[in-house]
Amino acid sequence: MDGDPALPAESARRLYRTMLTARLLDTEAVALQRQGVFPAYVSLRGQEAAQVGSAAAMDARRDFAFPTYREMAVALALGVDMAGYMASHRALWHGGLYDPMAARFAPVNAVVGGPVPHAVGWALGEKLAGRSGCAVSYFGDGASSEGDVHEAMNLAGVMGAPVVFVCQNNQWALSVPNERQIAGGSVAARAAGYGMPGVAVDGDDVAAVYTAVREALERARSGDGPSLVEALTYRAAPHSTSDDTSRYRDPDEERAWAERDPLPRARAALEAAGHADAAFFEQAEAECRAEAERIRDTVSAAPEPPGSDLFAHVYREPTEELARQRRVWQEEVA
Incomplete structure (x- = not known):
């Protein structure tokens, strides 16, 4: 679905720039961990399209995102104060030094599967109050095996909660591959058991993710209940900065997925549609790099809390x- 017509030219350019900023900021964050500024960091490299595309579908005036510890690009797309977000990775403050209510982005949650029941609870609150907000709940393929996720999805299905479950299936639950922890091979297929539609989408195609999540949000907003979107992507980096992928991943697999990298794909789609030229990409590279470096310097210089x-x-x-x-x-x- 590269170059999906659901993305007008300006929107496609904006999403590309957000993805590029996320990629560059992610690189800076890994470097900060190696320098001892961050005690640890979890990279999102390779998952930019899944995160930016899903966040772009949200209505920031009324919807609310519930992230794990890896949704940096979602925060960026929603306009979160990124130095405040990165403060959590520097261990300055649990959950980050930003205003969740203003950003519509809940505090960082490091519990595997933890954000999912929170999202359902918030969504039920919106429904009971007669408001039109929807929750977008993020989790990974590994978290899909947690009891919290099953219970939350079942409750959402029974209660018709306005929530979109976004599973970023990056193929590896830390060092455990999909085939060893997802019976049936698909997270989306489980949706039927919860009484909701489930769709698997190319998670490296930002337009495809945007379209799938937008349709799910429209369904929830119209009173038709929850949906599950499984974004099939790949964790190009280790699970965290303390992980070593050479111990469990085949280099041939990594090279094959590298050819699906969402950044070059988004650029190719822009070029094919005639929405961007070399001058745009040169300017985007300079401006996005400057923004990533500004955030890096701001969080590095932030004072420690008392x-x-x-x-x-x-x-x-x-x-x-x-x-x-x-x-x-x-x-x-x-």
Whole structure:
């Protein structure tokens, strides 16, 4: 579905630029981890189309995204303060230093499958309140095997919750391949058991993802309940900066998927449709790189939070034990 007519020229150019910024920022983030600025980082390389295309289909005035720890490009596409987002990877603040309500992007969730029940709960709240917002829930192929995901999808199907489940099937649940953890070989096929439509889409085609998620959102908004979109893509990088893909992946597989890289495909679609020329791509490269470097420098220079924050947001009414721990901490840092 390269060059899908659902994407007007300006939209296609905008999505390409967002994908390119995400790719460049991702590269900077990996470098920051190698330099010791980030204690750890999870790369999204190869999944830019799945993330940007799905986020572009949302209505940022009323919908809400529920991410895992890998949806940096979704945050970027929704206009999240990216230095605030990256603060979570630098371990400055759990969930990030940005306003989730303003961004319509929930705090980063590192629990495998964790964002899915949250999305369903929020969507049910919208339905009960008579509002028209929809939740977009992100999870991976590995998370699809978690009980939380099954229970949340079943509840959404029973209650007709306005939620779109977006599974980024990047072929590997850390070091476990699809065939060893997805019975039947398809996440989308499970949707029928939850009473909702499921569709598998080329996750490396930004227009195809956009179209599939937009249709699912329209269905949810019209009162027809949830949908499942399985974006078939590939995790081009290791699972995290502490992972070593050479221990479990075939280099031939990696080379084959590299030919499907979403960035060159999006560029080829723009060129084939006559929507962009060499000057556009040169300018996009310069401006997107400058933005990635600006975010890198901003998060690197951000001050660390005061140590007292360890105790400030634990209980509404601090316990005697917490007060004791704070006194001990103060004595040690004095």
